[in-house]
Amino acid sequence: MTGAAHALAASPEVLQLRLRDVAQARSPHNIGRWIAWGVTLLLAADVAWIFATNKGFEWHVVAQWFTGAAILRGLSVTLGLTVVAMVLGTALGLLLAIGRLSDNRLPRQLAGLYIWVFRGTPLMVQLIFWYNLSTLFPTLSLALPFGPVLASWKTNDLITPLTAAIAGLALNEAAYMAEIIRAGLISVDSRQTETAQAFGMTRGRALRRIVIPQAMRAIVPPTGNQLISMIKATSLVSVIAMGDLLYSVQAVYNRTFEVIPLLMVAVLWYLLITSLLSVGQSAIERYYARSDGTRPADRADEAPL
Amino acid sequence: MNAVMKGMPKMSEVPDPRPLVCAHNVHKRFGSNHVLKGIDMEVRAGEVVVILGPSGSGKSTFLRCINHLETMDQGSILVDGTQIGYALRGTHLHRVTPHVLARQRSEIGMVFQQFNLYPHLTVLENIVEAPIGVHGKPRSEAESEAFALLDMVGLRDKAHAYPRQLSGGQQQRVAIARALAIKPKLMLFDEPTSALDPELVGEVLAAMRDLANQGLTMIVVTHEIGFAKEAADRVVFMDGGVVVEEGTPDAVLANPQHPRTRAFLSRFIGGRASDT
Numbered sequence: 001m002t003g004a005a006h007a008l009a010a011s012p013e014v015l016q017l018r019l020r021d022v023a024q025a026r027s028p029h030n031i032g033r034w035i036a037w038g039v040t041l042l043l044a045a046d047v048a049w050i051f052a053t054n055k056g057f058e059w060h061v062v063a064q065w066f067t068g069a070a071i072l073r074g075l076s077v078t079l080g081l082t083v084v085a086m087v088l089g090t091a092l093g094l095l096l097a098i099g100r101l102s103d104n105r106l107p108r109q110l111a112g113l114y115i116w117v118f119r120g121t122p123l124m125v126q127l128i129f130w131y132n133l134s135t136l137f138p139t140l141s142l143a144l145p146f147g148p149v150l151a152s153w154k155t156n157d158l159i160t161p162l163t164a165a166i167a168g169l170a171l172n173e174a175a176y177m178a179e180i181i182r183a184g185l186i187s188v189d190s191r192q193t194e195t196a197q198a199f200g201m202t203r204g205r206a207l208r209r210i211v212i213p214q215a216m217r218a219i220v221p222p223t224g225n226q227l228i229s230m231i232k233a234t235s236l237v238s239v240i241a242m243g244d245l246l247y248s249v250q251a252v253y254n255r256t257f258e259v260i261p262l263l264m265v266a267v268l269w270y271l272l273i274t275s276l277l278s279v280g281q282s283a284i285e286r287y288y289a290r291s292d293g294t295r296p297a298d299r300a301d302e303a304p305l
Numbered sequence: 306m307n308a309v310m311k312g313m314p315k316m317s318e319v320p321d322p323r324p325l326v327c328a329h330n331v332h333k334r335f336g337s338n339h340v341l342k343g344i345d346m347e348v349r350a351g352e353v354v355v356i357l358g359p360s361g362s363g364k365s366t367f368l369r370c371i372n373h374l375e376t377m378d379q380g381s382i383l384v385d386g387t388q389i390g391y392a393l394r395g396t397h398l399h400r401v402t403p404h405v406l407a408r409q410r411s412e413i414g415m416v417f418q419q420f421n422l423y424p425h426l427t428v429l430e431n432i433v434e435a436p437i438g439v440h441g442k443p444r445s446e447a448e449s450e451a452f453a454l455l456d457m458v459g460l461r462d463k464a465h466a467y468p469r470q471l472s473g474g475q476q477q478r479v480a481i482a483r484a485l486a487i488k489p490k491l492m493l494f495d496e497p498t499s500a501l502d503p504e505l506v507g508e509v510l511a512a513m514r515d516l517a518n519q520g521l522t523m524i525v526v527t528h529e530i531g532f533a534k535e536a537a538d539r540v541v542f543m544d545g546g547v548v549v550e551e552g553t554p555d556a557v558l559a560n561p562q563h564p565r566t567r568a569f570l571s572r573f574i575g576g577r578a579s580d581t
Contacts, residue, residue: 195421198372199435199487200411203403209438213425291425291467 061261065252066268074248075269081234081244085169086227092170093177098207100182111178118175124236127168131240133159165237173230180222184215216288224281228274245269325350325385325491325522326371332379333366333546340366341377342546348524350490353517355525355533355554358543359569364526365418367543368493371524372413373406384413385490411439414484418496420476422468422483428455429464432483440487447486454482458512474505478512485516492516494525530573534558542566 018024051057065071099111118126134155141152159167188211196206238247246266253262326348333341340363348354356364369375371382373390381388389409392401401409422431432451436442442450455461458478468476477497484492494513498506510532517523517536527533533540533554540557542550542565550563561567 191417191419191421192423194374195415195417195423197407198374198410198413198415199484200407200409200439201435202407205438209434210423214423288425291427291469 056260057264058258058261061258062264062268065258065262065265068252070248070252071245071265071269074243074245077243077248078231078234078245079273081165081169081237081242082227082231084166085173085234086230088166088170089173089230090177090181090223092174094181096174096178097181097185100178101185115175115178118172119179123168123172123233124239126172127164127236127240130159130168131161131164133164161237161240161242164240165234165242168240169230169233169237173226176226177223180226181215181219183222184217184219185211187218188214213288217285220281220284220288224277227277231270231273231277323386324348325352326524327383328367328371328380329382330380331367331370331377331382333363333370333375333377340546341370343380344543344546344548346541346548348491348522350522351520352538353521353523353525353536354539354541355527355537356541356543357527357530357533357569358549362543363546364543365495368495368524368526371491371493372410372415374415389413407439411435411487412489413491413493414487414489415493416477416480416484416495416497418499420468420473420480420500422476422480424468427465427467428460428471428479431468431479432486435483435487451482451486454485455479457485457515458482459508472505473501474508477501477505477509481509481512481516490522492521492523494523494527496526496528498527498529528573530558530570542569544569 052059096111096114099107100115102108137155139152140155140158141149143149185207192210192214193203193206196210197203201209234244235246237244238250243251249262249266253259256262324347326346328344328346331341331344332339342363344363344367346354346367356368358364366375370377371384371389376390381391387409388398390401390406392399392405422428423434426434429448429451432454433442433444433447436447436450437444452461452464455464458481460475460478460482463471463475463479468479471479481497497513498509501509506529510529513523513525513532514536525532525537537554539551540554541548542557542561542563544565550557550561550566557566558570561570
């Protein structure tokens, strides 16, 4: 074939074949793409200029308050509430998810009822409800049903803005996390549980060692969403006089009337935290994807399972 | 345990050594589908029994009844005197709690059609999971035993690979090593080569033949008649939820008595089975 091609080096057919060789092909000049980049960069520069030069933003005020003591205190409340509510919510959510997947009707229905109530009512209402619990129940008691009281507390001693905020956020979060975790658990091939049990693993151990690690692939991304929502949802606790980041910012601008720059302080902090969380989420996703190796080259001819 | 044997008249006829597996009158229905219609089977310690039969004959279901992955509707199966999933207290048979069931199962190894390796764990972690987690073996001991098993199936160099990085045949050999790691007194093979490409079947059958030669008690559900011929002590042919015929490989495979056995075997002449 090549010998023949050499012999006919000058023939128009061979010339044609050479011209048709895709190895020589050039990419099209994508003028549209360059224009799109140019316009976008121009607009971005313009927006940046507007933000930088608009006196209303008062960037020096932003800089002055960005690490102010009151703001950092609010920030720590926001972060602390987020972490505590998320941890409690996830733990309770896991129990609810396992309950929802139980063979037993009772835990299934109880978990369903819980999720129905806490997902079906606004978080704001739940927060205010916990905060005002004392109007419904002036004392909280630990007692046997219809039986003797073992211990009793005044509701107002237990329910501070902090505990109301934690209870409200965590209990609400648990309902959402339960569904996320349940979705993750049922995404794992049921043969995995069966295999673990055939080897004598108890249900708990099979769940912990075999099912949950595989379910994490499906659980982590929506949980990242939930965490970011939670950070912003903590700003709702200002309705029950809890001094979170947004509340602290509002407290300052109510005094100084520098509304916009102080809101920018809060915005920048929220963006900074969510950016850090996204980085963390990517790392966790990579960790749970570590077993996704490709087949070695010698088996490349075979279709993947 | 003697109490368990009572009420099972067949047991009295059993010669020594006492059978490791005693199945009596096993029935299983999936809804209106009567899958097992009274299976009786005995497997002695060290015996290799191959169960053959057409698809839908109930052979996999029966195998899964042995370690209670499938609950049966009637009859009983004893493995080394233990009725998996049940306990006889006085004159009443009770279903056991999941914890007791887990302990009862812990000495039965199983190899599945789809391998069912744990994809998030490396080959080594797959093998040591049950020895450490169920049998409480120290990690160092479990790992050195795992390496010995990997040597046996020829996959020591894959110890730190993940299952997805292995071919089907390699995965099934790891699954065999994983099942052996619990030092089982009984090994169940549920169509171990059916999901493999034809050229990978041989390596898995070779590993299984090694085990048969070592005197492990094995119950193998398969379509590999060649394996039955070479490695089985006894062949059981099932069809339509009953045992149609059983005997030595020579008797059943070369000289089948029942027309259904003959019809089944005739489909394999010159086929996949004869060249393995």
